[in-house]
Amino acid sequence: MSTQHSDEETPVSSDGDPLRLRLWDRIRFARQSYTERMPQIESIAYVFISPFFLLFGLFLAFPIVYTVYLSFFEYQSVSSDSLFWIDIGPIFIDVPQIAELQFVGFGNYAHMAGDSLFWQSMFNTTYILLIQVPIMIGLALALAIALNASFVRFKGFFRTAIAIPVSANIVAYSTVFLLLFNEQFGFINYLLSSVGVEPIAWLRDEFWARKTIIAAVTWRWTGYNMIILLAGLQNIPQQLYEAAEIDGASRWEKFRYVTLPQLKPVLLFVVVLSTIGTFKLFAEPYVITDGGPTNATITIVQYIYREAFQNWNLGYASALTVVFVAIVSVISIIQIKIGGDD
Amino acid sequence: MARITLTDLTKVYDPDGEAVVAVEDCNLTVDDGEFLVLVGPSGCGKSTTLRCIAGLEDITEGRLEFGDTDVTTYSASERDVAMVFQNYALYPHMTVRQNIGFGLKLSSKLSSSEINDQVESVAEMLGISELLGDKPKELSGGQQQRVALGRAIVRKPEVFLMDEPLSNLDAKLRSDMRTELQELQQNLDVTTVYVTHDQTEAMAMGDRIAVMDKGILQQVGPPEEVYRQPVNEFVADFIGSPSINLLSADVDGSTLLGPGGFKYDLGNASPVEGHDRVRVGIRPEDIRLVDGGPNxxxxTVVEPMGNENFCYMELEHIEMTARISPTQRPTAGEEVAFAFDEAALYLFDAETGDALKTKTDESPDNIHTEVST
Known part of the structure; x- marks a missing residue:
């Protein structure tokens, strides 16, 4: 090629500052040479991943297995007797029994059938669940759609404001609800009386106590679910709406035939998560109603807590836990089976 | 079926804020049953024009008529148009059958079995009968394209709108579908507006093509007319592949003097009268390599195409392309002399780009005969 390229200068980095670049190069070269000199140990990878398995085994796997184990026993007392020991000459490992237990077989499970408080707590939990989850998801969906609409302004502000309750400390916000719904001095009754409504015995009346719990849980979690649904809405390609519009779809038909089916996986996720979340409701009834009045708001987890740490029926509480987990799993599986065909 | 009339159509995005003018004063008539291709570089406003016709964008100013009906303020669902999108926009959760039948289900009073019959006959016409039970994600790009077409055809719309429908297909499939689309449009005889950035597609498919640039309609006409008689330098440059060779030249009486010793004596100097400087355009197929001459x-590179060679050359710093016979193979670095006929020459105003002279060589009747080199 005889073409003359007179402008063949060395390119100068747009960052300028060659000194700084040279320093970074130095560091990079040093790092590369260290990597090359590093000894190669075959099974070093296992060492790196072992912390997870140790922690998982100790704090997750073991308690789960031990809970199942405990559910076949009746707890007597704390014990320091040996469970088993390993004697290999110089090393002697003694693993103590955690508790003194009496084997009862399926006795704990059998006891559940006739335990009226267990059935009461199951009923309360289901009652709260069936009302709270649909209301919350309906509300979250409506808010998400509203915030997704192109004409709404200050979206960022509303999004944050609605989602912020999820960051509230459970005990703290429950206490606020306790005060708000106080029969004599509460703000809610004050508001009602100012418009001429008789004060309501929020926490003493069976019906209203459950509604108070539902209100509290809904207040805290609606924004959280709204954020998830909003993300789902924003993932729906705009062109599908345009195609539907050209196909002659009305606003409602676009929602029915594009939004809902496209949102289904996200909606399913939210439903399953909310169901599990509400099913294991504990702190709100514990703080606001303490399960009352006359056990009208005691939830299954609260009952397990009482049995385990107030009555020290660890074996029975474990059996309750196993049943609880089984029920939650079955419900979730059913929801996923019904809701998720893809 | 209907004639589409755009009168002073203007689309401004965000008129209260930054006010981006996407389409300005567009006047265009698409005849009943005509296949009109809107073509231009990206951002030229062609898609926006199409979306205004579809009703997916509000028209800021001007009027849009289908036949004698003013549809400017109609919503998309009221306009009875069908549209094929670039990425097809099939409903992922519906089967092919549901996708095609969806429009009929929403906007017609047909019974389910009537809808089903129509869906099946359209599917048969497009050769996708065996796919009716599948979901879009199980289909190949070409099959999805057919479903998108089926969804548009089954509605028997007044107007057919296509937004770069072939650009997601591979080259082979694209040219196959091009022919198929044309046949389909001829059989259905529906007024069609087709948007593409690909000038080859525009030339091959359009009854007429409309060239847009920077929101302004530059020229509308049959492909040959746009190719041979472009109204300005932009149209001349955009239409034709490889692109036209363009260079600036000073006018000295009847002589054009360009870079790298370029010199051309005009037989007829009347087009350049009153101009000191013009832009000169020569189509690659009009350039001949000759044994000697002033130019x-x-x-730089010779690309063998089999039936012809593309010869890339440099005239000072100006890239030039010549389409030459496959028997001619100059080597890179070689200096060659080139020539062309005055009849094949384009001249444009150096400032405005307006055409001063366009091709006058062959009559349109024998345009397809080979040019001997």
Missing amino acids: RAEV
Whole structure:
């Protein structure tokens, strides 16, 4: 090629500052040479991943297995007797029994059938669940759609404001609800009386106590679910709406035939998560109603807590836990089976 | 079926804020049953024009008529148009059958079995009968394209709108579908507006093509007319592949003097009268390599196409392309002399780009005959 390229200068980095670049190069070269000199140990990878398995085994796997184990026993007392020991000459490992237990077989499970408080707590939990989850998801969906609409302004502000309750400390916000719904001095009754409504015995009346719990849980979690649904809405390609519009779809038909089916996986996720979340409701009834009045708001987890740490029926509480987990799993599986065909 | 009339159509995005003018004063008539291709570089406003016709964008100013009906303020669902999108926009959760039948289900009073019959006959016409039970994600790009077409056809719309429908297909499939689309449009005889950035597609498919640039409609006409008689330098440059060779030249009486010793004596100097400087355009197929002459350029690359060779040359710093016979193979670095006929020459105003002279060589009747080199 005889073409003359007179402008063949060395390119100068747009960052300028060659000194700084040279320093970074130095560091990079040093790092590369260290990597090359590093000894190669075959099974070093296992060492790196072992912390997870140790922690998982100790704090997750073991308690789960031990809970199942405990559910076949009746707890007597704390014990320091040996469970088993390993004697290999110089090393002697003694693993103590955690508790003194009496084997009862399926006795704990059998006891559940006739335990009226267990059935009461199951009923309360289901009652709260069936009302709270649909209301919350309906509300979250409506808010998400509203915030997704192109004409709404200050979206960022509303999004944050609605989602912020999820960051509230459970005990703290429950206490606020306790005060708000106080029969004599509460703000809610004050508001009602100012418009001429008789004060309501929020926490003493069976019906209203459950509604108070539902209100509290809904207040805290609606924004959280709204954020998830909003993300789902924003993932729906705009062109599908345009195609539907050209196909002659009305606003409602676009929602029915594009939004809902496209949102289904996200909606399913939210439903399953909310169901599990509400099913294991504990702190709100514990703080606001303490399960009352006359056990009208005691939830299954609260009952397990009482049995385990107030009555020290660890074996029975474990059996309750196993049943609880089984029920939650079955419900979730059913929801996923019904809701998720893809 | 209907005639589409755009009168002073203007689309401004965000008129209260930054006010981006996407389409300005567009006047265009698409005749009943005509296949009109809107073509231009990206951002030229062609898609926006189409979306205004579809009703997916509000028209800021001007009027849009289908036949004698003013549809300017109609919503998309009221306009009875069908549209094929670039990425097809099939409903992922519906089967092919549901996708095609969806429009009929929403906007017609047909019974389910009637809808089903129509869906099946359209599917048969497009050769996708065996796919009716599948979901879009199980289909190949070409099959999805057919479903998108089926969804548009089954509605028997007044107007057919296509937004770069072939650009997601591979080259082979694209040219197959091009022919198929044309046949389909001829059989259905529906007024069609087709948007593409690909000038080859525009030339091959359009009854007429409309060239847009920077929101302004530059020229509308049959492909040959746009190719041979472009109204300005932009149209001349955009239409034709490889692109037209363009260079600036000073006018000295009837002589054009360009870079790298370029010199051309005009037989008829009337087009350049009153101009000191013009832009000169020569189509690659009009350039001949000759044994000697005043105009010389250096060959950079020769691309053999089989039936012809593309010869890339440099005239000073100006890239030039010549389509030459496959028997001619100059080597890179070689200096060659080139020539062309005055009849094949385009001249444009150096400032405005307006055409001063366009091709006058062959009559449109024998345009397809080979040019001997």
